[in-house]
Amino acid sequence: MKKQLTIGLFGFGCVGTGLYEVLNKTTLLQASIKHIVIKDLSKKRIIDANYFSTDADRILDDEEINVVVELINDYEAAYEIVTKALKSGKHVVSANKKLIAYYLDELISLAKENQVSFLYEASVGGSIPIIRNLEEYYNNDSLSNINGIVNGTTNYILTKTGEGESFDEALKNAQDLGFAELDPTSDVDGFDAKYKLVLLLKHAFGFTAKQDAVWNYGIRQLKDWDATYAREKGLKIKLLAFGTRINNQVIGFVAPHLIPANHFAFNVENEFNAVVVEALFSDKQLFLGKGAGSHPTASAVLSDISALQFDYAYEYKKSKTEERLTFENDFSLKVYVSATTQEKLDEVEFADTLETYSGQSHSYKIGLIRYSEIQKMDWNAASEYFLAVVPDSVELDTKSILSASESTELIEELS
Numbered sequence: 001m002k003k004q005l006t007i008g009l010f011g012f013g014c015v016g017t018g019l020y021e022v023l024n025k026t027t028l029l030q031a032s033i034k035h036i037v038i039k040d041l042s043k044k045r046i047i048d049a050n051y052f053s054t055d056a057d058r059i060l061d062d063e064e065i066n067v068v069v070e071l072i073n074d075y076e077a078a079y080e081i082v083t084k085a086l087k088s089g090k091h092v093v094s095a096n097k098k099l100i101a102y103y104l105d106e107l108i109s110l111a112k113e114n115q116v117s118f119l120y121e122a123s124v125g126g127s128i129p130i131i132r133n134l135e136e137y138y139n140n141d142s143l144s145n146i147n148g149i150v151n152g153t154t155n156y157i158l159t160k161t162g163e164g165e166s167f168d169e170a171l172k173n174a175q176d177l178g179f180a181e182l183d184p185t186s187d188v189d190g191f192d193a194k195y196k197l198v199l200l201l202k203h204a205f206g207f208t209a210k211q212d213a214v215w216n217y218g219i220r221q222l223k224d225w226d227a228t229y230a231r232e233k234g235l236k237i238k239l240l241a242f243g244t245r246i247n248n249q250v251i252g253f254v255a256p257h258l259i260p261a262n263h264f265a266f267n268v269e270n271e272f273n274a275v276v277v278e279a280l281f282s283d284k285q286l287f288l289g290k291g292a293g294s295h296p297t298a299s300a301v302l303s304d305i306s307a308l309q310f311d312y313a314y315e316y317k318k319s320k321t322e323e324r325l326t327f328e329n330d331f332s333l334k335v336y337v338s339a340t341t342q343e344k345l346d347e348v349e350f351a352d353t354l355e356t357y358s359g360q361s362h363s364y365k366i367g368l369i370r371y372s373e374i375q376k377m378d379w380n381a382a383s384e385y386f387l388a389v390v391p392d393s394v395e396l397d398t399k400s401i402l403s404a405s406e407s408t409e410l411i412e413e414l415s
């Protein structure tokens with residue numbers, strides 16, 4: 001039987017306001033917002049001031065409130081709110097991928113101990129129902145790959161800079177449209193996509209990757225000559241989160257990719273996200289939709305609230321069935337690396353070179369690089385360089401991701 005849901009809402013920004021609006025427009029859901037906690041009481045709001053306070057306990061101590069919806073932009077404050085709410089026996093819905101990637105196992109345990117649900121569909125891919133599909137659809141199918149565009153801000157920037165806008169202008173517009181995080185470095189340097197990847201890996205492969213064990217490299221260092229290289233070759237640069245299973249090991253990272261026209265992400269533009277899930281029996285399936293923005297994100301929050309009416313909770317089925325999988329950092333990647341000088345380029349050690357160019361403004365190399373070499377540098381801060389993964393679908397004569405044993409074999413074969 002459906003139950004009445006009384007909501008305590010934390011945050012009334014882009015997504016919180018969107019939730020209020022979509023809740024008001026939906027007729028089927030027996031849910032109402034009783035109180036809203038925000039940070040700054042002096043801000044003008046679109047609804048009556050009586051709804052608001054800055055006192056978290058107005059929600060957390062209210063026994064009538066059985067659902068806490070956490071939509072704030074501060075993951076440490078969110079940790080306090082969400083843990084207290086779960087301990088008070090309230091269901092929690094959150095969109096806060098940073099909070100969840102940092103504290104996933106603790107939050108799962110707290111929800112279980114207190115027999116409440118902790119749902120977070122909006123935290124990955126905005127409006128795309130990817131978490132619930134991973135939870136419910138692939139029980140008897142073994143997943144081999146999950147990858148895609150999971151950050152709307154960077155996809156918007158890459159689209160708009162391709163149309164002639166400057167990077168700063170495109171970022172400012174993404175902020176004005178409500179897509180970017182409070183600190184947009186999180187978007188631009190691939191942290192936001194990394195947090196989302198941690199959640200995807202949990203639901204696809206059953207293990208919790210420590211967020212700081214996953215390499216994230218964003219688009220801050222992209223230069224005009226990299227964009228020109230891509231354009232001249234008929235390629236596009238897209239920021240992809242990548243998770244792939246090789247035997248009992250999973251490789252995962254976030255990095256720009258140079259993709260060809262037949263790649264699923266080639267025509268995914270603006271704030272749209274797209275995730276491909278590959279499984280043994282179902283083969284490849286593409287999930288596409290708006291990955292950021294007020295109503296699209298609120299629609300995923302709404303769907304979680306609606307699921308609570310039927311006592312829905314994640315079961316983390318892959319954690320039970322895929323017990324032997326581990327996260328692996330010993331692999332090689334096929335990459336394009338450009339540098340402001342040939343000397344700088346020569347400082348990067350390639351295991352094998354497939355293509356090289358040396359010019360006055362810059363130089364580049366395409367080749368195979370070990371992950372241990374990538375780890376030697378903070379690429380987000382290295383302004384002399386830009387790196388992009390070259391996927392298999394780009395015509396070059398080696399696979400784009402090789403496990404440790406495969407890359408050793410290939411390097412021996414070539415040398």
Ligand SMILES: NC(=O)C1=CN([C@@H]2O[C@H](COP(=O)(O)OP(=O)(O)OC[C@H]3O[C@@H](n4cnc5c(N)ncnc54)[C@H](OP(=O)(O)O)[C@@H]3O)[C@@H](O)[C@H]2O)C=CC1
Pocket residue numbers: 010011012013014015016037038039040041043070071072073074077095096097122123126178179180181182291292293294297
């Ligand atoms: N925007 C998007 O497209 C998406 C966002 N998300 C996630 O959703 C969450 C909310 O994002 P968004 O709506 O864009 O953020 P906004 O910056 O638009 O709004 C944040 C809200 O949080 C409130 N707030 C901040 N700190 C506290 C606190 N300690 N206690 C109570 N309220 C607080 C702010 O209050 P005040 O109004 O007083 O400043 C504001 O209302 C984030 O975790 C974000 O990562 C997920 C998917 C997409």
Ligand SMILES: N[C@@H](CC=O)C(=O)O
Pocket residue numbers: 123125126150151152153154179180181187192291292293
């Ligand atoms: N900043 C994020 C918001 C949604 O998760 C993004 O741009 O994707």
